[in-house]
Every structure is written in structure tokens, then in C-alpha cells.
Amino acid sequence: QVQLVESGGGLVQxxxxxxxxxxxxxxxxxxxxxxxFRQTPGKEREFVARVVWSGSVTGYAHSVKDRFTIxxxxxxxxxxxxxxxxxxxxTAVYYCATTRRVATTDPNDYENWGQxxxxxxxx
Numbered sequence: 810q811v812q813l814v815e816s817g818g819g820l821v822q823x824x825x826x827x828x829x830x831x832x833x834x835x836x837x838x839x840x841x842x843x844x845x846f847r848q849t850p851g852k853e854r855e856f857v858a859r860v861v862w863s864g865s866v867t868g869y870a871h872s873v874k875d876r877f878t879i880x881x882x883x884x885x886x887x888x889x890x891x892x893x894x895x896x897x898x899x900t901a902v903y904y905c906a907t908t909r910r911v912a913t914t915d916p917n918d919y920e921n922w923g924q925x926x927x928x929x930x931x932x
Contacts, residue, residue: 811835811921813905818926821895825930829890831905831923838921842908843881843888846916847901847928854904856914858890868914873899895930902927 817829831843844859858879860867867879873892881888888905903926906919913919 811838811841811907813907813921813923815903815905815923815926818903818928820929820931822931823896825895826891826893827895827928829892829903829905829926829928831888831890833886833888833907833921838886838907839883840909842911842913843879844906844908844914844919845879845888845890845903846906846919847899847903848925849901854916855901856916857903859914860888861911866911868912870914892928895928897930897932900928900930 811833812835814832840862842861845857846854847857848854858869860879860881864881876894878891905923907921908919910918
């Protein structure tokens with residue numbers, strides 16, 4: 810079992826930046842794809858970004874492409890989400906999760922979810 814802990818959320822003004830971290834512990838997540846999702850009250854969990862084990866392949870939701878960057882440091886068992894040019898619509902609880910399926914953005918294909926970290930962007 811892999812345990813994931815997100816951190817780095819907070820309150821930021823429109824146009825600001827935040828860097829989220831997701832630290833993994835327990836069983837190694839070697840070979841896993843790491844993903845970031847977000848959720849607001851009353852809405853489905855939404856895919857944000859994913860990165861394969863090597864870090865060489867990434868994928869983004871259209872709404873965050875060119876503003877967010879996902880990366881991972883396997884030596885530290887940590888995945889990051891650099892969020893720039895934040896907008897009020899980016900306000901959500903952000904979660905990280907793992908999957909062994911390479912090309913999926915479906916949250917049902919992910920497991921080992923963290924507890925989430927709140928990101929609030931004020932207008």
C-alpha cells in the first residue's frame with residue numbers, strides 16, 4: 810500500500826502561483842503513473858495532470874495546459890504541481906493518486922488517494 814500526502818495549498822490572488830507536493834511512503838510507487846485531480850463541492854473529481862514514472866511523458870487538462878507543470882522526483886518519492894497564472898476557477902481541493910494505466914485520466918482508474926490540499930484563488 811502506498812500512502813500519499815499532499816501539501817502546498819493555500820490562499821492566493823488571481824495571477825499568483827503555488828507549488829503543490831505529493832509525498833509517497835510505504836510500498837514503492839515504482840512504475841506508477843502519478844496524477845493530480847481537483848474537486849469542488851457538488852462536482853465530480855476532475856483530472857488535472859499526470860506524469861509517467863520516468864517523468865518523460867506528461868498530460869494536462871485543457872483548462873490548465875500552459876499554466877500548470879507536473880514533475881516528479883523519484884529519489885524523493887515526490888510529485889509536484891507548479892501552478893502559475895492562477896484563476897478563481899482553479900479553486901478546489903487538489904488530490905494526488907497513482908495508477909499503473911499509462912494513458913488514463915479517469916479518476917476511477919486511480920488508487921492510493923491522498924487526503925487533499927485546499928487551493929483558493931481570490932479575485
